[in-house]
Each structure stands twice: as structure tokens, then as C-alpha cells.
Amino acid sequence: MQKALGAELVGTFWLVLGGCGSAVLAAAFPGVGIGLHGVSLAFGLTVLTMAYALGPISGCHLNPAVSIGLWAGGRFPASRLLPYIVAQVIGAVAAGGVLYLIANGAPGFDVSKGFASNGYGAHSPGGYSMAAALVCEVVMTAMFLIIILGATDSRAAPGFAPIAIGLGLTLIHLISIPVTNTSVNPARSTGVAVYVGGWAVEQLWLFWLAPIAGALLGAAVWRGLRSED
Numbered sequence: 173m174q175k176a177l178g179a180e181l182v183g184t185f186w187l188v189l190g191g192c193g194s195a196v197l198a199a200a201f202p203g204v205g206i207g208l209h210g211v212s213l214a215f216g217l218t219v220l221t222m223a224y225a226l227g228p229i230s231g232c233h234l235n236p237a238v239s240i241g242l243w244a245g246g247r248f249p250a251s252r253l254l255p256y257i258v259a260q261v262i263g264a265v266a267a268g269g270v271l272y273l274i275a276n277g278a279p280g281f282d283v284s285k286g287f288a289s290n291g292y293g294a295h296s297p298g299g300y301s302m303a304a305a306l307v308c309e310v311v312m313t314a315m316f317l318i319i320i321l322g323a324t325d326s327r328a329a330p331g332f333a334p335i336a337i338g339l340g341l342t343l344i345h346l347i348s349i350p351v352t353n354t355s356v357n358p359a360r361s362t363g364v365a366v367y368v369g370g371w372a373v374e375q376l377w378l379f380w381l382a383p384i385a386g387a388l389l390g391a392a393v394w395r396g397l398r399s400e401d
Contacts, residue, residue: 173252177250177259179230183222184263185270187234188363191215192288193271195353212345220338227334235357236380240315241387245394246337259357264363272367287364288381289372290355292326298350305352306382312344313356313386314393321394355379356386 179358188315194214198206223232231248233239235256240249266289274280288296290303319340323333345352348354355361361379365372 176230176252177255179226180233180256181263181266183226183230183232184234184359184363185261185267186222186262187218187357188214188360189265189271190218191360192268192364193274195288196271196275198334202231206345208349209346210317211361212342212349212354215345215375216338216340216342219341223334223337230256234260234263234335234359235383235385236314236359237357237387238317238320238343240287240384241313241391244388245317245321247321260359261362264359265366268363268367273362275394283368284370286353286372288353289365289368289370290353290361291372292352292378295371295375296351302378306378308348308351309379309382310386310389312348312354313383314390316340316344316356317387317390318394318397321391321398323399352379355389356383358383 183223191211192212194206195211198214199208199211199351219232219234222234228234231242233242233248233256239248239253239256239260243253272283272287274336289295292300292302296305320337322328322334323336344356345354348356350355358380361376364378365376
């Protein structure tokens with residue numbers, strides 16, 4: 173259990189550092205900025221690499237919504253939910269701290285500009301409403317859980333799950349970065365919001381509520397589809 177929690181902490185650390193780090197440090201870098209496409213791929217690559225590296229140790233959830241969805245899908249014991257979620261949030265906040273130290277080394281850095289935080293309304297990259305953000309996060313997380321549960325099913329081709337899951341997360345970011353900056357992961361949202369404070373913390377509730385609701389919905393849909401009755 174201790175090794176599994178350590179793996180979740182390290183894996184979530186890498187997800188936030190790699191994904192949010194690409195958004196903060198590289199997305200708009202003059203001349204060679206990676207933009208929306210690069211950030212989307214970076215998030216997918218963090219999950220793909222950690223799934224191969226840490227999957228055998230902890231299952232590589234890296235996301236409270238995924239842990240809850242796997243529990244709802246009958247794949248994860250309830251007794252491990254809280255420890256996993258705590259480890260994931262600690263890893264995310266630690267990564268946010270490291271990213272803050274790096275970003276703060278450049279002239280003109282201003283954490284209040286967003287620091288890759290998730291938001292809606294005035295803090296949505298595309299100015300999308302709270303309702304739009306809520307629907308987007310629920311649906312995207314539901315689809316993410318269907319991908320995870322399907323790719324890791326006993327009937328799926330072994331060894332390819334990390335690729336499907338990583339590419340699935342990349343696609344989710346390509347769709348939803350303009351809406352919310354893409355959460356589908358309460359730990360990822362928390363890991364940077366705590367350093368921004370203010371509006372980012374005030375809007376954080378949506379990026380816990382919607383991904384968890386979406387995970388439960390995705391698990392329910394998958395169980396219905398998977399049933400042999």
C-alpha cells in the first residue's frame with residue numbers, strides 16, 4: 173500500500189509538472205511555442221509514460237475522479253479511495269510548487285495570470301459559461317472513464333492500454349482546453365489553483381464536482397455496456 177501511494181504521488185507529480193509545465197513554460201514561448209496542440213500532447217504523454225512506469229505498482233490512476241470511477245466500475249476497493257486521493261493531491265501540489273519556482277525565475281512572471289488554472293466565465297480561455305464548463309467536464313471525464321475501463325478490460329489486447337488512455341487524454345485536451353483549460357482531474361486543478369488563489373480557488377469546486385460526476389456516469393455507462401445480460 174505504501175509503495176502504491178508513493179507511485180500515485182510521483183505519477184501525479186509528473187502529470188502536473190509535465191502537463192501544466194508545458195502550458196506555463198512552453199505554450200507561448202516566442203518563435204517555438206507549442207500552443208494548444210503541444211499542451212494537449214504533453215498531458216497525454218505524462219499519462220502514457222507513467223502508465224507504463226507505475227501501472228504495475230499502483231494502477232496509475234493519477235486522478236481522484238479516475239480512482240472513484242474505477243471503484244464505481246468494480247475495479248478498485250473503497251478502502252483505498254481516500255489514501256489514493258490524498259497522495260494524488262499531495263503530488264499535484266508539490267508539482268505546482270516546483271513549477272512555480274521554475275516559472276518565477278523568468279522576468280515578468282505573474283502567477284495571477286492563471287498559471288494553467290482551470291476556470292469558467294471570465295477565466296475560461298474562450299469565455300465559456302459555468303454551465304458550458306460543467307457539461308464539458310462531466311462529458312469529457314465520462315468518456316475518459318469509458319476509455320480507461322475499456323482499454324484495461326480483461327478482453328482488451330494486453331499491453332496497449334497506456335497508449336489508448338494517453339491518446340484519449342490528448343483528444344480530451346484538444347476539445348476542451350478552450351472551454352475550461354481542461355481539468356477532468358481534481359488533483360491537477362488543485363495543484364496549480366492553490367498558488368493562484370483568489371478566483372482559481374473560488375472556482376475550484378466545479379473542477380471537483382464535474383469530474384467526479386462524470387467519472388460515476390462513465391462507470392455506469394461502461395457497466396451497462398459490459399454486462400453480458
